[in-house]
Amino acid sequence: MRAQLKLVVAVLASMLVLGGVATAAEDRTLGLGDRGADVTEVQIRIAGWAADGPQRTFVAVDGIFGPATEAALKRFQRAYGLTASGQVDAPTQQALDALADPDGSTAHFDFAEFHSKDGAGFGGGKVGSSTVQENVRRLMYKLEAVRKKAGDAPITINSGFRSIAHNSNVGGASNSQHMYGIAADIVISGTSVGQAIGHAQTSGFSGIIRYDTFTHVDSRVEYGYGAGSWYWAT
Numbered sequence: 001m002r003a004q005l006k007l008v009v010a011v012l013a014s015m016l017v018l019g020g021v022a023t024a025a026e027d028r029t030l031g032l033g034d035r036g037a038d039v040t041e042v043q044i045r046i047a048g049w050a051a052d053g054p055q056r057t058f059v060a061v062d063g064i065f066g067p068a069t070e071a072a073l074k075r076f077q078r079a080y081g082l083t084a085s086g087q088v089d090a091p092t093q094q095a096l097d098a099l100a101d102p103d104g105s106t107a108h109f110d111f112a113e114f115h116s117k118d119g120a121g122f123g124g125g126k127v128g129s130s131t132v133q134e135n136v137r138r139l140m141y142k143l144e145a146v147r148k149k150a151g152d153a154p155i156t157i158n159s160g161f162r163s164i165a166h167n168s169n170v171g172g173a174s175n176s177q178h179m180y181g182i183a184a185d186i187v188i189s190g191t192s193v194g195q196a197i198g199h200a201q202t203s204g205f206s207g208i209i210r211y212d213t214f215t216h217v218d219s220r221v222e223y224g225y226g227a228g229s230w231y232w233a234t
């Protein structure tokens with residue numbers, strides 16, 4: 001019995017390392033100083049709680065539970081009506097689990113919403129389709145935070161991932177972050193572009209661009225292949 005349990009935990013842990021698993025490991029209470037794949041998954045899920053006010057900062061997804069992770073977790077806990085312990089206790093783990101759908105997407109977004117609009121799905125980009133899908137998954141968690149900050153207002157994805165071909169068809173930038181699955185053009189229901197930008201500026205987005213009717217957000221500094229430096233054109 002015990003050996004079987006250990007096997008299940010080991011299989012779950014290996015799935016976590018591979019990415020795309022819907023539930024984080026629940027066999028310990030995570031807090032400051034902890035390390036591992038389960039910490040990585042927590043960081044992905046709270047990445048949208050990077051700051052209290054507009055700040056060029058993000059939660060590093062590095063598997064090391066440091067002060068920035070703790071602070072982001074406390075913001076998440078407050079937003080979801082939990083005790084701001086800064087630890088992944090049972091109620092917090094429940095809230096983190098509730099954000100995930102069985103297919104690896106999040107509660108309020110589907111992968112299809114982020115597919116390239118030329119029918120390429122997550123293919124034909126500047127990185128492989130499984131990398132695109134994982135990048136989109138991480139993007140979804142940041143957008144879950146934006147959605148929460150906007151009073152649970154639904155978010156429409158005007159454009160998520162773009163294949164290289166689709167990006168050039170729509171006149172996208174030659175190194176558009178959309179071709180990696182790390183960018184989205186969003187409209188928040190009942191929310192002005194200015195308010196959307198305000199939410200994005202506390203949610204770990206390193207690229208934010210104002211348009212008349214939508215907001216572009218991306219995580220360009222977090223990926224080796226991203227544009228590299230902060231760019232807020234707000």
Ligand SMILES: [Zn+2]
Pocket residue numbers: 159178183184185216217
């Ligand atoms: Zn865009």
